[in-house]
Amino acid sequence: MQSESIALQSDPSGAGRTRARSTQVDGPDSAANLEQFWRDYMTVFDELNKSGPFRGTVDRHLELLKPRPGDVVLDAGCGTGNLAEAFVKVGARVDGFDFCQVSLEQSRKKVPTGEFRFADMRERLPYENARFDKIGSCLAMHLLDRKAQEALLRECSRILKPGGTIAISGFARSFRPLGPVNGYIATLSHWMRTKNPLGGTVYAVLNAKGAAQISYYIWQIMGREKRGMYDFFSARALGEIFSQAGLEMVQCETVFAGQCVIALARKPVS
Ligand SMILES: C[S@@+](CC[C@H](N)C(=O)[O-])C[C@H]1O[C@@H](n2cnc3c(N)ncnc32)[C@H](O)[C@@H]1O
Numbered sequence: 001m002q003s004e005s006i007a008l009q010s011d012p013s014g015a016g017r018t019r020a021r022s023t024q025v026d027g028p029d030s031a032a033n034l035e036q037f038w039r040d041y042m043t044v045f046d047e048l049n050k051s052g053p054f055r056g057t058v059d060r061h062l063e064l065l066k067p068r069p070g071d072v073v074l075d076a077g078c079g080t081g082n083l084a085e086a087f088v089k090v091g092a093r094v095d096g097f098d099f100c101q102v103s104l105e106q107s108r109k110k111v112p113t114g115e116f117r118f119a120d121m122r123e124r125l126p127y128e129n130a131r132f133d134k135i136g137s138c139l140a141m142h143l144l145d146r147k148a149q150e151a152l153l154r155e156c157s158r159i160l161k162p163g164g165t166i167a168i169s170g171f172a173r174s175f176r177p178l179g180p181v182n183g184y185i186a187t188l189s190h191w192m193r194t195k196n197p198l199g200g201t202v203y204a205v206l207n208a209k210g211a212a213q214i215s216y217y218i219w220q221i222m223g224r225e226k227r228g229m230y231d232f233f234s235a236r237a238l239g240e241i242f243s244q245a246g247l248e249m250v251q252c253e254t255v256f257a258g259q260c261v262i263a264l265a266r267k268p269v270s
Helices: 031-050 052-065 082-089 101-110 146-159 179-194 197-226 235-244
Strands: 004-010 018-024 072-076 093-098 115-118 132-137 160-171 248-255 260-266
Touching: 031 052, 031 101, 031 197, 052 082, 052 132, 052 160, 052 179, 052 248, 052 260, 072 082, 072 146, 082 093, 082 101, 082 132, 093 101, 101 115, 132 146, 146 160, 146 235, 160 197, 179 197, 235 248, 235 260
Parallel strands: 072 093, 072 132, 093 115, 132 160
Antiparallel strands: 004 018, 160 260, 248 260
C-alpha cells in the first residue's frame, strides 16, 4: 500500500500559477512500514516451527557448525530465537541480535540465558574482534542487498575467532513463485511418509491458517527482492561474498525442500 501527499509548489516558470506535485512520503519499503512488517510477521513466525522443512533448516546449522559446550556462539538476525535455543541446548553460550523488538522479546523469553541486543545487520556489529567460535544465521541475511551482505560478512569475519566457522541460510534465487506453498506441501508429504495419512490430514487442517499467514509475509519479501532491496542466495554469489570477506566456503547445499540455500565457511587461522 502506498500513501501519497500532494504538495502545492510555486511554478518555477514565474508565471504565477501553482501546480500540484505528488511526493511519495510513504510506501511499502518505508522505514515505518518495514518496522510494522517485522513486528506483525514475527508475532506469527513461530507457526513455522510446526514445519518439518523449517525445523530441518534450523537443525542443519547445528550439524554444520557442530557447536560444543562452552563455545561462544552468535545468532545473527535471531528472530524469535529458534537457532539460539538449539545452540543453548548443546551447551553453547549464546549472543543474538535483531532489529525488531518483538523478535528480541520472544528470543529473551525462549532463551533466558542468551544475551540479546538490538542491532542492524547493515551497520557495524556491537561485538569485539574475535569474540565468537561460531556464527549462525537462519533465514535472515538474504534480507539485504548484495553490498550490505558483503559488508555484513566482513563484520562477521572481524568478530569470528581464527579457525571459527559461520553457517548462513537464506532464500534461494529460485524461490519463486510458489515457495511458501511448496514448504507447506513438503511438510504435509513429510507427515504422510513418516507418520500417517490421518496425522497428515489433521496437520493440513490445523495448519492451513498459519501456512496462509506465513505465505502472505513471504510473498511480501519476494516483492522486495524483485524491487532490488534484497539479494536471494546462490552458491556462486555466496562463494564470492565469503571470499571477499576473507572466509573460505567449505560447503553449500539446498534446504527447506529445495527453496533455501545454506553455506558453511571458515575463517583461516592465519
Ligand atoms: C525470517 S526471520 C528469521 C528469524 C530467525 N533467524 C529464525 O530462523 O527463527 C528474519 C529476521 O531477520 C530480522 N532482520 C531483517 N532485517 C534485519 C536487519 N537489517 N538487521 C537486523 N535484523 C534484521 C527480522 O527482524 C527477523 O527477526
